[in-house]
Every structure is written in C-alpha cells, then in structure tokens.
Amino acid sequence: MNNPDGYSASAEVGSVRKRRTRAERWWIELKKAPLSAWFGMIVLSGYIVVALFAPLLAPYGEAEVFPTPFGPWDEAHRFGTDQIGRDILSRLIYGARNTMGIALVTTLLSFAIGGGLGLVAAIRRGWVDQLLSRTVDVLMAIPSLIFALVLLSIFKPSVVSLILIIAVLDSTRVFRLTRSVAVSVVVMDYVEVARLRGEKLSWVMKKEILPNIMPPLVAEFGLRFSFVFLTIAALSFLGVGIQPPTADWGSMVRDNASLIQFAQYDIKAGFTPLLPAAAIGLLTVAVNFVVDWFLHKTSGLRDEH
Amino acid sequence: MNTSNSHGRGHGSNNSQSHDDQPLLRMTDIRIEGFSDEQWHPIIKGVDLTLRRGEVMGLIGESGAGKSTLGLAAMGFARAGCRFTSGTVEFDGTDLLGLKEKERRQYWGTRIAYVAQSAAAAFNPAHRLIDQTIESASRSHVRNDAESRADAVELYDSLHLPDPENIGQRYPHQVSGGQLQRVMTAMAMSARPDLIIFDEPTTALDVTTQVEVLASMREIVDKYNTAAIYITHDLAVVAQMADVIKVLRYGEEVEQSSTRTMLAAPKEEYTKSLWSVRSLEKPEQRSEDFILQLKDIDAAYGKTPVLHGINIDLPRGKTVAVVGESGSGKSTAARVVTGLLPQTAGSVMFNGDELPPQLSDRTPDQLRRIQMIYQMADTAMNPRQTVEDIIGRPLEFFHNVQGREKEQRVMDLLSMIELDESFLDRLPAELSGGQKQRICIARALAAQPDIIICDEVTSALDQIVQEGILKLLLRLQEQYGISYLFITHDIATVKAISDEIVVMFQGKVVEQGLKSQILSPPYPEYTELLLSSVPEMDPEWLSNLLNQRDRVL
Numbered sequence: 001m002n003n004p005d006g007y008s009a010s011a012e013v014g015s016v017r018k019r020r021t022r023a024e025r026w027w028i029e030l031k032k033a034p035l036s037a038w039f040g041m042i043v044l045s046g047y048i049v050v051a052l053f054a055p056l057l058a059p060y061g062e063a064e065v066f067p068t069p070f071g072p073w074d075e076a077h078r079f080g081t082d083q084i085g086r087d088i089l090s091r092l093i094y095g096a097r098n099t100m101g102i103a104l105v106t107t108l109l110s111f112a113i114g115g116g117l118g119l120v121a122a123i124r125r126g127w128v129d130q131l132l133s134r135t136v137d138v139l140m141a142i143p144s145l146i147f148a149l150v151l152l153s154i155f156k157p158s159v160v161s162l163i164l165i166i167a168v169l170d171s172t173r174v175f176r177l178t179r180s181v182a183v184s185v186v187v188m189d190y191v192e193v194a195r196l197r198g199e200k201l202s203w204v205m206k207k208e209i210l211p212n213i214m215p216p217l218v219a220e221f222g223l224r225f226s227f228v229f230l231t232i233a234a235l236s237f238l239g240v241g242i243q244p245p246t247a248d249w250g251s252m253v254r255d256n257a258s259l260i261q262f263a264q265y266d267i268k269a270g271f272t273p274l275l276p277a278a279a280i281g282l283l284t285v286a287v288n289f290v291v292d293w294f295l296h297k298t299s300g301l302r303d304e305h
Numbered sequence: 306m307n308t309s310n311s312h313g314r315g316h317g318s319n320n321s322q323s324h325d326d327q328p329l330l331r332m333t334d335i336r337i338e339g340f341s342d343e344q345w346h347p348i349i350k351g352v353d354l355t356l357r358r359g360e361v362m363g364l365i366g367e368s369g370a371g372k373s374t375l376g377l378a379a380m381g382f383a384r385a386g387c388r389f390t391s392g393t394v395e396f397d398g399t400d401l402l403g404l405k406e407k408e409r410r411q412y413w414g415t416r417i418a419y420v421a422q423s424a425a426a427a428f429n430p431a432h433r434l435i436d437q438t439i440e441s442a443s444r445s446h447v448r449n450d451a452e453s454r455a456d457a458v459e460l461y462d463s464l465h466l467p468d469p470e471n472i473g474q475r476y477p478h479q480v481s482g483g484q485l486q487r488v489m490t491a492m493a494m495s496a497r498p499d500l501i502i503f504d505e506p507t508t509a510l511d512v513t514t515q516v517e518v519l520a521s522m523r524e525i526v527d528k529y530n531t532a533a534i535y536i537t538h539d540l541a542v543v544a545q546m547a548d549v550i551k552v553l554r555y556g557e558e559v560e561q562s563s564t565r566t567m568l569a570a571p572k573e574e575y576t577k578s579l580w581s582v583r584s585l586e587k588p589e590q591r592s593e594d595f596i597l598q599l600k601d602i603d604a605a606y607g608k609t610p611v612l613h614g615i616n617i618d619l620p621r622g623k624t625v626a627v628v629g630e631s632g633s634g635k636s637t638a639a640r641v642v643t644g645l646l647p648q649t650a651g652s653v654m655f656n657g658d659e660l661p662p663q664l665s666d667r668t669p670d671q672l673r674r675i676q677m678i679y680q681m682a683d684t685a686m687n688p689r690q691t692v693e694d695i696i697g698r699p700l701e702f703f704h705n706v707q708g709r710e711k712e713q714r715v716m717d718l719l720s721m722i723e724l725d726e727s728f729l730d731r732l733p734a735e736l737s738g739g740q741k742q743r744i745c746i747a748r749a750l751a752a753q754p755d756i757i758i759c760d761e762v763t764s765a766l767d768q769i770v771q772e773g774i775l776k777l778l779l780r781l782q783e784q785y786g787i788s789y790l791f792i793t794h795d796i797a798t799v800k801a802i803s804d805e806i807v808v809m810f811q812g813k814v815v816e817q818g819l820k821s822q823i824l825s826p827p828y829p830e831y832t833e834l835l836l837s838s839v840p841e842m843d844p845e846w847l848s849n850l851l852n853q854r855d856r857v858l
Contacts, residue, residue, distance in 0.1 A: 027341055189685040193748075195664065196643055197702055199673045211689035 014257055033293055040289030051097040058090040062252060063245035071082075073268045080272055082253055088272060091247040094277060098248050102163060103229035109167035110228070111221060114174025118204045121175070122182035133179070136172045144169045152240040157220060166231055170224060177220050181213045215294075226284045230257035235281050249276035262281065309483070315532055325766050329532050330356040331501055335378055335392035337371075337556075348374050348387065350556040358499065363547030363564070365537060365579075369739060369769040371556040372536045376502045379534055380417045381409050397499065414441035418493035421503040428477040434488050436471025443495040444487040453495065460491040463528060464521040485516035485654050490522055494529065501532075501533045503527070505650050507542060511630045511794050512838040519545055519840075520851055521852040538767050540579060541840035545847040546569060552576050564844050578769065580842070585772055585801040587779060589820045592620035592804075595654075596788050597642065597756055602651035611637045614651065615814045617754065622786040627791060627804035630836065633810040635792045639758045642790065643677055656755075673703045676749035680761035682741035687734040692744055693729045700753040718747040722777060739770035746777065750785075754840075758790045775801045796839040800824070 020028075033041075050057060059078075060066075064086060071081035079088035121129040139147075148165055155161045185191065186209065194208050235241035236250030244251065256273040263270025313375045337349040349371045355714075356362055357377075364372045380400030381394045384487045394401040396417065399632045401409055413419075415456065418441075421427045428437060438460075439453035448456065455472075459752055461469035465489045478486060486506055493501050507515040517616060526533050550567045552559040552575070559574045571577050597619040597828065604612040612634050640646040642653055644664035652659045654676070661667050679685040686695055696715045700706045706714055716726050722743040733741055737758070742762060751756050759778070762772040779802065781787060791802055797804060804822040808815040810831045811858060816823060837850060 017851070188679065189679045190687045192645065192683060193677070196645070196672065196677060197699060197752075198664075198667075205486050207690075208687055212687070281651075 012046040014095065024236060029297070033215065036235070036289040040286040040293070043286035047096055047100065047286070049229070050093055051100050054093050054097045057089075057274050058093040059088040060090040062090065062094040063246050070262075070269070071093060072266060073272075077139065082208065082252070082272075083258075086245075088252075088256075088275065089130060091273060092249070092250060095252060095276060095279070096248040097250045097252070098242060098246055099229060099232060099280075103225055103232055104166045105226045106163045106170070106228045106232070107221060107268050109163065110224065111174050111217070113167065114171030114176075115178045117171075118175040118178025118180050119209060120201070122186050123201060123204060129179075132175070138176050139169065139172045145231065145233075148231065148235060149240060150237070152235065156303035157240045157243060159242065159246075162235070163234065164230055170228055170231075174224065178217065180296060182209050185209050185212045216298075217283065219291050219295045222287050222294065226287045230280070230284065249280050250278040310813040328355045329358045329360075329397060330354070330379060331393075331395040332379060332523045333393050333395075335375065335394070336389055336390045337383060337777060338373055338379060338390055339374075339384075339387045341386070345388075348556050349378065352390075352553070352556070352558050354379070354551065356500070356532050356534065358532055360549065361533045361535060361547045361750065363525060363535045363537065363543035363550040364553060365540060365543050365550060366553035366559075367538065367769060368493060369555075370553040372553055375505055375553065375643045376534055376536045377419075378505055379500070379502060380413060380419065382413075386828060403522040408560070411445075414498075415445040415447060415496040416498050417500045417502070418496070418498040420486075420489050420493050420501060420503045420506050422508055422830065424489045425477065425482065427489060428485065430477050433474055433476060434480070438488060438492045438495055440495075440567055441492070445496060448494050454679070457491060457495060457519075460494055461488070462493055463525055464488075465517070466491075467620075481514070483510050483518050486518050487521055488605070490525065494531070496526060497529060497531075499532060501531055503533060503535045503546075505537050508537065508539070510612050512796075513630055515840075516838045516847070516850065517541070520847060522546070523847070539840070541842050543847075544842055544844050545563050545840060549716075559560070566842065568842055573600070580677055585775060587624070587800075587804070589804045590623060591819060594621045595619060596621040596656060596689075597790070598653050598654040599642070600651070600654060601637065602638070602641055604637055604646055605649055605650045606637075606646070610649075611812050612641070612648075613812045615809070615812070617790075617814065617817065618690070619788050619790055621755075622782065622788055624782065624789040624791055624802050625805045625807060626791045626808060627807045628793060628796070628799055628808035629815075630794060630835070633809040637812075638809070639677070639760055639790065642758060643675060669703065673699075673752045675758065676752050676754040676756070678745050678758065678762045680765055682738065682745050682765075683733070685745050685807055686741065688733050691732055691738075691770075694748050694822055695733075695744060696751050699748060703752050714751070721750065721772075721781070722747045737770075738766050739773060742766065742774055746774075746781075750781065754787065756788045756790065758792070760792045762791075764793065764795060770800070772801075777804060785786050796836060808835070 025189055065084040066077070067127055068081055069083050069085040069285055071085065073080045077087050077089065079092070082091070095248065117132055121132045148169055151165045152161065155165070191204060191208050192213055194204050199208075232248070233250030233253075235246045237254045239251070239254065241250055242248035253273050253276050256276075257274045259269050260274075323387070326755075330632060332352070332354040335349050335352050335354070336347065338345040339348045340346075352375060354362070354375070355663075364376060366372050374384070374387065375665065378389070378394060379396075380393075381396070381404070383389055383687070392402070396412065418486055428434070435454060435457050438451070440454045442448055442456070443450055447453075457473055458469050461472055466472050466484055466487055471521075471816060472480065472484070472488075478785045480488065484526065490501075491508070503522070507518050519542065525531075533546075535543060537543050547564050549561060549563050551561040552573070554569075554575060559575050560567075560571070562572075567576070568580075595618045597617075599615060599617040601614045601616060602612055603610065603614060608609060610825065614639060615634070617625065617627070627638065628701035629635050637646065641648045642660075644660070644662065644667055647664075653662070655671070664672075666778060693715055694710070696718055697711050700711050700714050719726060719728055724743060724747075726739065726746075728736075733744070738746065745762075746757075763774050766774065775798065778789065782789065791799075793799060802822050805817060806820055807817040808823065808829075808831065815829050815831050823832065824836070837853075
C-alpha cells in the first residue's frame with residue numbers, strides 16, 4: 001500500500017508530555033497549592049517536628065512533679081502547672097507525640113484491616129462480599145463512641161486495647177470506601193486480563209487494583225486520622241483513653257477543666273485548659289486543609305485558564 | 306437556495322438581513338492553544354473556514370487533528386484549558402470572539418446549536434425528553450411553551466421517531482441510543498438555528514442504526530435549510546452528509562473541495578492515503594483442520610439466555626470473523642471461549658480436547674494458549690504500569706523469564722509490533738490509540754498463544770491507524786500461524802482480515818462460511834440488512850439505499 005506520508009506506528013503522536021522526576025512533579029503541584037493547603041502543611045510539619053523531638057524541646061520531663069499544683073504562668077513554668085504540679089508546656093509537647101503517634105498507628109491498622117477486606121469483597125463479590133458488608137453494616141449501626149466505651153470498660157483500658165478497638169471500629173468506614181472505589185476498578189478490562197492469565201488474588205489486589213485506588217484512600221487517610229485522634233481525645237477526656245501518667249491532650253483538658261473558673265482572678269489560668277483543646281483543634285483544621293486540597297486534585301476537576 | 310424557512314426562525318435572524326451571497330460563518334486565521342503538562346501547545350494552527358447558509362461542511366481527520374476544537378470554535382467557544390490566540394469568528398456579520406461571554410450565550414442554542422457525540426451523556430437523566438428538547442427555544446422566547454411543545458412533536462415526527470406524540474414524555478434511559486441521538490437533533494433544531502455543529506453524532510451507534518440516524522439528520526437539515534458542520538473520522542459517513550469536505554491534520558488544513566471532487570480526485574497525498582484504507586483485502590483460504598470448535602453452546606447472564614445453541618468452527622492459522630449488531634451475542638461467545646462465562650450447555654473443543662467451562666478449572670497452559678485483545682485499549686491496560694511491566698508480566702508468569710532476558714524479550718516483542726525500545730518506560734497515557742492497541746497485541750503475543758480473540762479491536766481507531774493494526778495482525782498470522790476469532794461489526798474490516806465469516810443475530814448463528822460465499826448473494830434477510838447498512842464512499846449511496854428500502858416496503 002502506498003503510504004506517501006510514511007505512516008509509522010512509533011511516530012504516532014500520543015499526548016505531549018515531558019519526562020519529569022517525581023520531585024519535579026511534586027514541586028509543580030506545590031507551587032499551585034492554595035494558601036489554605038500551605039497553612040495546613042506548615043502547621044502539620046510543625047506538629048511533626050514537635051512530636052519527633054519532644055524530649056529535646058520540653059523543658060521538663062513528661063511526668064515530673066513540682067511542689068505547686070495549679071501553679072501560675074511564670075518564668076519557670078511557661079503555662080503553669082497542673083493539678084498535681086506537672087509542667088503544662090512539657091506535657092503539651094509530649095502530648096503531641098503520644099496523641100499523634102497512637103492516632104497514626106490506629107489509622108494505619110484500620111486501613112490494613114478495612115482496606116484489605118474491602119479489596120477482597122470487591123474482587124470476590126458473591127457471599128464473601130455479602131458476609132463482610134453485612135457485618136460492617138451491623139457494626140456501623142452502633143454509635144462508635146458508645147461502642148468503644150463499652151468495649152474499653154470490658155477490656156482493661158491500655159494503649160494496645162485502645163488502638164485495637166478504635167482501629168476495628170474505624171475500619172468499617174475504610175472498608176466501605178475501599179470496596180466502593182475498588183468495585184469500579186475490578187470491572188476494568190485489565191483486571192479481566194489478569195484473571196484470564198490466572199493471577200492470584202493477592203497479585204490482583206496489590207498490582208492491578210491498589211495503585212489505581214490510592215488517591216481517594218490517601219485523602220481518606222488524612223480524614224480518618226483526624227477522626228481517630230478526636231476519638232482518642234474524647235475517650236481520654238472521659239477517662240477511659242490514654243491513662244496517666246502518659247501525657248495526652250484529651251485528658252489534659254479534663255484534668256485542668258476546673259481552672260477555667262479561675263479566669264476571673266487570673267485570666268491566664270483560664271486559658272490553661274484551652275491550650276490542649278486548641279492544639280487538638282489546630283491539628284484537625286490543618287489536616288483537613290491538606291486533605292481538601294488533595295481531594296480537589298484527585299477529583300480530576302480542571303482549573304480554568 | 307431554499308428560502309422557504311419562514312417557519313419561525315429565531316428573533317435574531319428576523320432582524321438581520323440575510324444575504325445569500327454573504328457567508329453565514331466566516332472564520333479567519335483561527336489559532337487555538339491548549340494547556341497541558343504545564344505549558345501551552347498549539348492545537349489549531351491558523352485555519353480559515355467559510356460556510357454559506359444551508360451548506361453542510363464535513364470536517365474529517367484523525368483523532369488529535371483538532372476537528373472538535375475547530376467545531377466548537379465556530380461557536381466562539383473554547384473548551385476549559387483552551388484559548389484563542391488569534392483569529393475572528395464572524396457569524397452573520399458579528400465577530401463572536403469580540404463579544405462578552407454573556408452576549409455570546411445569546412447565540413448558543415438559539416442560532417448556533419451543538420449535537421454531541423454521546424447523546425446519553427448529554428441528556429439530564431432526571432428530566433423528560435420533551436422538556437429538554439424545548440428548553441433553549443423557551444428560554445430565549447422564540448416561541449411560547451405550548452407552541453414549542455407542538456413544534457417538538459412535529460420535529461420528532463420529521464426525524465421519524467416512533468410515536469412522536471408521546472415519546473417526549475419518556476426519560477433518556479427509556480429510549481435507544483439511536484433514538485436519543487435523534488431527540489438531540491430535535492433539541493438542536495428546536496430554536497431553528499442557522500447553524501448546527503454535529504460532533505461525531507453517529508460514531509457510538511452500530512451500522513444499522515447509524516443509517517437511520519444519518520438519513521433523518523440529513524432530511525431535517527435540508528428541510529429547514531440549516532447550515533451544518535459535520536465532524537467525523539468516517540469518510541463514507543461524511544460523503545453522505547456534506548456538500549464540501551475539509552480535511553484537517555495536526556491542526557492545519559490539508560485541503561478543501563466539494564464532496565464529489567474530493568472523492569473522485571483528492572489532490573493531496575495525505576487525503577489519498579485516507580481514501581485508500583478500505584481497499585485492504587486478504588485472500589481467503591479454506592481449512593478443515595479446526596483448532597477451536599464451539600458445539601451447540603447455550604449461555605446465559607443470570608437467568609437471561611443470550612446464546613442459543615451456537616456452532617462456530619475456527620480453522621488452525623486462519624481468521625474467522627464474527628459479525629452482527631450489538632446485542633447479538635458476539636462478545637458473549639468470546640466470553641464462553643475464554644471461560645469468563647461458563648456455558649450452560651454444549652462444549653468448547655480446543656485441539657480436539659474439551660476445555661473446562663470454568664476459568665478456575667483450566668490449566669495455565671490452556672490459559673496461555675488462548676489470549677484476548679479488547680476494543681478499548683485504554684481500559685485493557687493498567688494506567689499505573691509501564692509498557693515494560695505490561696508486556697513483561699505474561700513472559701514472567703507463563704515462561705518464567707526474569708531480569709535481563711525478560712527485558713530483551715520485551716524489546717523483541719516491541720520490534721515485532723513496529724515500536725522501539727524508547728517505549729519501554731512509558732505509561733499508557735503517553736501513547737496514541739494505535740500504539741496502545743499494539744501494546745495489547747504484544748502482551749497477547751508474549752504468552753505465545755495459539756488463538757487470539759480480537760473483540761472489536763479496531764473499531765475505536767481512525768482508519769489509517771486501523772489499517773496499520775490490521776496489517777500487523779495479518780503479518781503475525783503469517784509468521785506465527787496464530788488463529789484469530791475476530792469480532793467486529795465493520796464489514797470493511799471483515800473483508801480485510803477474514804477467511805471465514807460467522808453472522809450472528811439475536812444469540813443465534815445465522816450462517817458460517819467462506820468470506821466469498823457470505824459476501825455474495827443470495828443473502829439471508831439479516832445478512833442483507835447488515836451488508837447494505839455499511840456506508841460506501843459514494844455520495845449517492847444513502848439516497849439510493851433509502852429509495853431501495855422504500856420500494857421493498
């Protein structure tokens with residue numbers, strides 16, 4: 001056949017694309033990030049630094065007791081001392097490490113459980129899917145904070161049981177998300193190709209489906225992290241969460257709550273219980289800003305030029 | 306020119322003088338850029354276009370040639386992520402690009418209308434068809450609501466929609482794809498625009514439906530003397546619709562002339578090569594040595610039976626084309642062979658042995674010997690894997706080839722499909738449609754199969770790319786003696802590649818035989834309909850066909 005223009009398969013034009021390293025791509029995205037996302041990222045990295053270097057940053061030890069309980073804000077104790085005389089600032093700093101560390105481990109675990117089962121349900125369908133999905137429905141029907149309270153009062157409250165209980169309860173939501181996004185990937189021809197080749201379930205999960213559902217899962221990870229960490233704070237506030245003397249923002253709010261009445265005598269003292277609350281609030285807002293930006297990016301909406 | 310279109314044109318055209326010698330649309334030196342990958346790329350590089358009232362212009366070219374972008378530019382519109390860098394779009398004496406967005410909007414829907422490729426995606430599923438049809442006419446106060454409704458019924462009737470009185474009361478999902486496309490044409494016509502832009506309106510339809518839709522579109526455009534721009538990559542279709550044809554490539558005009566001149570004597574080499582694609586034909590060969598036999602296969606989706614006792618024989622090293630319209634069970638037959646849908650009765654014989662119906666009961670060797678290539682190469686490749694991963698996996702899985710050797714084999718396969726090693730680390734999104742399909746072929750080849758099932762593998766591609774793929778498949782068959790079960794609805798493709806043809810209709814095999822037998826009369830009734838519906842490169846073909854069919858009726 002005469003092909004005057006010299007048709008050749010390799011000369012066909014695909015989409016124009018410059019090869020870039022991962023770092024370059026990240027930088028391009030970062031440059032376009034909105035102010036709120038920048039704010040979130042900066043705050044978040046501040047928290048991470050504080051959590052990592054807590055022993056270096058904190059002026060005193062986590063459980064070091066000083067003679068004056070409910071001490072005022074002064075040179076020695078920036079934010080005063082608590083009901084048994086521990087330095088508030090030091091406990092705030094150690095609290096970042098404990099609260100965030102436990103929340104992170106819990107979220108990771110809940111993603112491992114919920115994500116794994118969600119993928120299995122999406123690929124296998126049939127009775128496996130029914131069994132898992134209905135079990136999750138039952139678990140979700142019970143308010144999770146109350147359920148967690150019940151379970152924590154049955155099992156002795158410890159860091160391990162706290163992590164396990166919250167992770168299992170939280171994994172229900174991860175399961176639902178993973179299953180619903182994976183179901184639309186499972187029907188793709190490339191998954192069929194893998195099945196026709198006789199690939200194992202684990203290979204299909206890991207190589208064909210997981211990389212394609214990562215963006216929504218990562219966004220969900222940020223969101224779930226905030227919630228887990230609020231749940232831990234709430235449980236600690238109620239007294240069944242992280243146990244003393246381990247510093248934790250939730251229990252710090254509870255322990256110092258009574259100080260708020262002293263605001264009429266010393267305005268600074270009134271602020272003391274609000275500090276750990278503000279730490280919780282700021283972190284939640286920061287995480288959400290970053291997640292919002294990420295969700296917008298993965299939603300595939302194009303910016304108008 | 307026909308000026309009997311006093312039939313309630315838009316208010317705009319009543320005020321403006323319509324000189325017949327004055328072109329309706331004059332686009333000069335249009336340049337459009339698109340933003341991707343952090344920079345602006347030219348998409349349209351200085352194209353002129355002039356259209357008179359009542360004239361139909363066909364815009365053709367490969368994908369990426371800028372056809373749709375130019376079509377939208379005729380409305381003074383650039384998609385999100387695109388911008389005009391120069392040029393004027395003079396519509397009935399007004400430069401659309403000089404207007405504000407709000408003023409331009411006055412023209413859209415009422416004086417310039419747009420018919421999109423996917424009617425299903427363009428309708429709001431929550432509203433009745435008639436409400437959507439009259440929306441633009443009512444909104445712009447061309448007519449009042451009651452008049453619009455009466456007029457819509459009239460339009461439905463002239464577009465030959467069944468039950469024009471009541472079809473408007475249905476929702477989009479309650480009518481077929483072809484009907485929906487016609488309702489969309491009625492919607493575009495509702496305000497009696499001066500110009501309609503058809504953007505590949507029949508590409509998503511199958512041949513037998515396409516003919517009806519084409520006929521009614523042409524009729525209504527003639528009836529109201531509407532000017533139109535018809536965008537397509539199918540030459541035979543454009544030959545039926547257009548008075549003039551403009552060929553685009555890489556955002557530039559290749560040539561333009563009247564349809565007849567263009568078909569009879571194209572000037573440019575590129576246009577000639579587009580025209581010659583359909584002449585590929587494989588000499589048929591008979592063989593009684595069957596590698597695959599489907600015997601009295603019944604299959605069902607849940608409780609709905611789809612296949613009714615079908616028999617198909619595939620000779621070794623030959624190609625059997627399975628043809629039929631969508632829903633005839635072609636793809637279902639393929640799913641039975643691959644084991645994805647176990648049959649409810651009958652057996653699949655492979656090399657004389659019966660294949661287990663269930664995929665999970667088949668041995669890796671049986672799986673390796675039957676490979677499949679899909680219609681949409683996009684969805685058949687994992688977007689997160691590189692070409693090397695995609696082609697390398699079957700090598701690793703079936704042949705246990707690793708590391709260096711694997712890389713070498715992948716490169717060999719790439720050269721077999723006429724690509725080079727620069728493709729190794731590319732992702733599917735960085736490939737053109739034809740290249741994607743080639744990678745899928747390489748992946749099938751990597752398994753060293755006996756049979757490749759090709760499910761509409763060329764129907765999503767431009768003709769010039771199609772030809773390349775078909776030639777590749779033919780060459781591979783010659784070299785490696787692979788047998789193809791080739792599912793398609795395109796008769797030109799069948800001619801190009803097959804030895805034998807199986808015609809399917811409503812889950813039954815109408816006939817199987819050598820290509821020459823099936824493609825020569827006398828035909829069974831259904832084969833006749835199918836064959837006659839394939840557009841030919843003759844501007845009179847549609848009119849002749851419709852006359853003929855009328856006479857039969």
